Amino acid sequence: xxxxxxxxxxxxxxxxxxxxxxxxxxxxxxxxxxxxxxxxxxxxxxxxxxxxxxxxxxxxxxxxxxxxxxxxxxxxxxxxxxxxxxxxxxxxxxxxxxxxxxxxxxxxxxxxxxxxxxxxxxxxxxxxxxxxxxxxxxxxxxxxxxxxxxxxxxxxxxxxxxxxxxxxxxxxxxxxxxxxxxxxxxxxxxxxxxxxxxxxxxxxxxxxxxxxxxxxxxxxxxxxxxxxxxxxxxxxxxxxxxxxxxxxxxxxxxxxxxxxxxxxxxxx
Amino acid sequence: xxxxxxxxxxxxxxxxxxxxxxxxxxxxxxxxxxxxxxxxxxxxxxxxxxxxxxxxxxxxxxxxxxxxxxxxxxxxxxxxxxxxxxxxxxxxxxxxxxxxxxxxxxxxxxxxxxxxxxxxxxxxxxxxxxxxxxxxxxxxxxxxxxxxxxxxxxxxxxxxxxxxxxxxxxxxxxxxxxxxxxxxxxxxxxxxxxxxxxxxxxxxxxxxxxxxxxxxxxxxxxxxxxxxxxxxxxxxxxxxxxxxxxxxxxxxxxxxxxxxxxxxxxxx
Amino acid sequence: xxxxxxxxxxxxxxxxxxxxxxxxxxxxxxxxxxxxxxxxxxxxxxxxxxxxxxxxxxxxxxxxxxxxxxxxxxxxxxxxxxxxxxxxxxxxxxxxxxxxxxxxxxxxxxxxxxxxxxxxxxxxxxxxxxxxxxxxxxxxxxxxxxxxxxxxxxxxxxxxxxxxxxxxxxxxxxxxxxxxxxxxxxxxxxxxxxxxxxxxxxxxxxxxxxxxxxxxxxxxxxxxxxxxxxxxxxxxxxxxxxxxxxxxxxxxxxxxxxxxxxxxxxxx
Numbered sequence: 068x069x070x071x072x073x074x075x076x077x078x079x080x081x082x083x084x085x086x087x088x089x090x091x092x093x094x095x096x097x098x099x100x101x102x103x104x105x106x107x108x109x110x111x112x113x114x115x116x117x118x119x120x121x122x123x124x125x126x127x128x129x130x131x132x133x134x135x136x137x138x139x140x141x142x143x144x145x146x147x148x149x150x151x152x153x154x155x156x157x158x159x160x161x162x163x164x165x166x167x168x169x170x171x172x173x174x175x176x177x178x179x180x181x182x183x184x185x186x187x188x189x190x191x192x193x194x195x196x197x198x199x200x201x202x203x204x205x206x207x208x209x210x211x212x213x214x215x216x217x218x219x220x221x222x223x224x225x226x227x228x229x230x231x232x233x234x235x236x237x238x239x240x241x242x243x244x245x246x247x248x249x250x251x252x253x254x255x256x257x258x259x260x261x262x263x264x265x266x267x268x269x270x271x272x273x274x275x276x277x278x279x280x281x282x283x284x285x286x287x288x289x290x291x292x293x294x295x296x297x298x299x300x301x302x303x304x305x306x307x308x309x310x311x312x313x314x315x316x317x318x319x320x321x322x323x324x325x326x327x328x329x330x331x332x333x334x335x
Numbered sequence: 336x337x338x339x340x341x342x343x344x345x346x347x348x349x350x351x352x353x354x355x356x357x358x359x360x361x362x363x364x365x366x367x368x369x370x371x372x373x374x375x376x377x378x379x380x381x382x383x384x385x386x387x388x389x390x391x392x393x394x395x396x397x398x399x400x401x402x403x404x405x406x407x408x409x410x411x412x413x414x415x416x417x418x419x420x421x422x423x424x425x426x427x428x429x430x431x432x433x434x435x436x437x438x439x440x441x442x443x444x445x446x447x448x449x450x451x452x453x454x455x456x457x458x459x460x461x462x463x464x465x466x467x468x469x470x471x472x473x474x475x476x477x478x479x480x481x482x483x484x485x486x487x488x489x490x491x492x493x494x495x496x497x498x499x500x501x502x503x504x505x506x507x508x509x510x511x512x513x514x515x516x517x518x519x520x521x522x523x524x525x526x527x528x529x530x531x532x533x534x535x536x537x538x539x540x541x542x543x544x545x546x547x548x549x550x551x552x553x554x555x556x557x558x559x560x561x562x563x564x565x566x567x568x569x570x571x572x573x574x575x576x577x578x579x580x581x582x583x584x585x586x587x588x589x590x591x592x593x594x595x596x597x598x599x600x601x602x603x
Numbered sequence: 604x605x606x607x608x609x610x611x612x613x614x615x616x617x618x619x620x621x622x623x624x625x626x627x628x629x630x631x632x633x634x635x636x637x638x639x640x641x642x643x644x645x646x647x648x649x650x651x652x653x654x655x656x657x658x659x660x661x662x663x664x665x666x667x668x669x670x671x672x673x674x675x676x677x678x679x680x681x682x683x684x685x686x687x688x689x690x691x692x693x694x695x696x697x698x699x700x701x702x703x704x705x706x707x708x709x710x711x712x713x714x715x716x717x718x719x720x721x722x723x724x725x726x727x728x729x730x731x732x733x734x735x736x737x738x739x740x741x742x743x744x745x746x747x748x749x750x751x752x753x754x755x756x757x758x759x760x761x762x763x764x765x766x767x768x769x770x771x772x773x774x775x776x777x778x779x780x781x782x783x784x785x786x787x788x789x790x791x792x793x794x795x796x797x798x799x800x801x802x803x804x805x806x807x808x809x810x811x812x813x814x815x816x817x818x819x820x821x822x823x824x825x826x827x828x829x830x831x832x833x834x835x836x837x838x839x840x841x842x843x844x845x846x847x848x849x850x851x852x853x854x855x856x857x858x859x860x861x862x863x864x865x866x867x868x869x870x871x
Contacts, residue, residue, distance in 0.1 A: 137653070584843065
């Protein structure tokens with residue numbers, strides 16, 4: 068995969084403005100919508116069981132995020148996911164905080180059983196939990212994971228038959244066969260709520276325009292990481308409030324030239 | 336209607352700080368509350384059927400927005416709307432994304448049947464859908480509408496017996512008899528989530544202090560458009576994040592002089 | 604209590620990053636999470652009855668906020684509160700808008716009956732309502748209260764057997780025996796939604812690391828007030844949007860030196 072491919076996919080998102088149906092948590096709904104708009108995509112949120120099948124059907128991508136999941140929303144996610152599957156709409160799953168409570172594990176298993184998920188995005192601790200690896204999760208902001216990160220991601224992709232993205236200091240993307248590492252990003256991302264959640268929605272937007280989901284995911288992570296670096300360069304000295312706003316600015320502004328210049332990744 | 340009337344209504348909102356009861360979607364609740372506070376109004380959100388009648392009763396205006404509607408909230412909206420009607424509290428209805436799914440159409444029809452709505456605010460595509468005109472809606476951010484925009488708005492006002500506001504490049508306000516066009520605003524508004532939703536809440540705040548709802552609506556749209564222009568002038572080169580923040584600033588700061596200078600509208 | 608104690612508690616929050624379980628309203632969830640992250644704490648939101656007991660158990664503090672309460676969430680709050688009580692997790696209660704509707708009064712009474720609340724934080728009007736004092740509440744942003752503010756707070760603490768914080772121009776903290784007044788803060792706080800709600804979550808973070816809840820509360824209020832003053836100094840001329848962002852910045856940036864310099868409080 069070459070950088071020009073990354074740029075090409077970014078441009079395709081900006082030009083085609085895919086509609087992304089986000090079933091996400093109440094904390095990040097606004098930031099997700101503004102982030103997708105800034106990127107050039109069209110966000111929609113709907114979580115009522117009586118309309119999600121219809122919404123997922125017309126979307127370019129469906130995002131399922133369990134950050135503030137409850138039983139009715141879980142049921143609605145299954146309905147939306149099945150509709151997306153029937154209509155070949157890619158589904159991205161973000162198992163926020165899995166392992167923090169038994170219910171999140173049950174909810175995640177239910178989704179993975181009932182819905183054909185194309186891409187899974189979590190931090191390394193969450194990905195580990197998904198395949199029953201030992202790890203420690205503190206709330207929903209990560210934690211320490213023991214073991215080989217690349218191996219865990221690759222194995223998760225194999226077991227779950229999906230493209231798996233494990234984010235952290237470096238980001239790992241694998242479909243079980245092809246594995247990439249993306250070096251872009253900035254630590255301040257962990258101090259703004261919803262940056263992981265928005266990333267999952269951005270991945271859905273990239274998957275809406277690129278059916279090779281490994282390439283879509285790698286392109287999304289490089290793009291997102293470069294956006295973070297450019298925004299952090301301008302604001303990290305001010306604080307997380309300023310970064311959050313500049314991050315939205317740069318989702319629109321980051322150019323092909325900056326992706327070319329700063330993009331840093333490798334295929335293993 | 337003269338500009339001094341617009342300014343007078345803006346001042347009345349700022350002085351009387353009307354309480355606006357917003358039953359709105361999870362995406363825009365924060366932006367709506369901050370926007371109303373910046374304007375000088377007092378926001379309250381409540382959507383539980385067990386308290387909405389009591390809240391609507393003490394409010395200066397009630398806003399019903401179906402952006403993330405579900406059955407329980409719809410039931411609560413009807414209860415709140417009926418309470419508002421009994422207590423002569425004006426009701427503003429925002430049919431977000433109507434037509435995107437059958438459920439949104441059903442929910443909108445239910446609200447319009449059960450509640451006496453004073454003002455309806457949507458983009459032109461949404462207003463068209465409300466009266467069964469052909470149009471194309473993509474998600475919740477508008478789309479193309481064929482036909483005569485002014486004629487559609489006027490007809491919607493007649494059919495629905497309400498003041499109808501159809502927003503777009505130009506904004507049209509009609510009660511079926513009097514029709515105005517407001518030229519203010521800025522395209523960047525479409526890149527920040529909830530700017531349409533907040534506008535509907537701002538209209539409710541203006542309706543709380545001016546019982547000629549056409550004048551209230553025209554004043555709200557001129558004011559809001561000027562706020563957007565002043566904020567965009569300062570931030571459009573930076574991006575949508577910076578605009579969003581400056582827009583909140585200018586909701587407080589825009590002066591009578593700026594409304595006088597930039598306000599642009601006409602009665603047809 | 605000395606200022607070095609305030610600074611010591613602030614540092615302890617920043618170093619230990621306590622996990623705060625927030626059951627709060629849809630308006631402020633994002634601002635609360637970002638505020639806690641900026642402060643150095645770890646936020647989590649969960650409100651489904653099937654997981655809240657598990658989440659509260661692993662948290663350093665539990666925050667219950669009734670800003671957009673409904674019956675299912677109330678039931679879940681009771682479950683979470685009881686779990687917190689069993690596991691010695693301090694519970695902070697924020698009775699947003701109590702008195703605005705009968706349901707909020709009923710919900711508050713239910714919480715106080717069923718859960719052992721460590722700290723209650725409201726504006727003076729809300730605290731008055733809690734103990735049946737006459738006051739006038741307009742929406743959720745305060746109002747006028749007649750009577751002796753210090754006496755009301757002290758009496759509320761006695762009656763409710765909790766540390767009570769009544770915020771306003773000056774903030775009063777009392778456990779019925781020890782009573783403090785904090786003079787820090789800035790009026791612009793009342794023009795940004797969720798600053799009171801976030802304060803309650805910040806109090807929970809301080810209570811997570813300091814088991815003398817009066818000292819935890821006093822430290823949180825001094826810190827929060829100094830943050831507001833520093834942020835307002837930089838942004839009040841621009842507006843509430845800019846303040847909101849700078850406030851998040853300063854939650855991270857405010858230093859021991861600034862707390863030492865600006866902190867202003869007294870024990871009565």
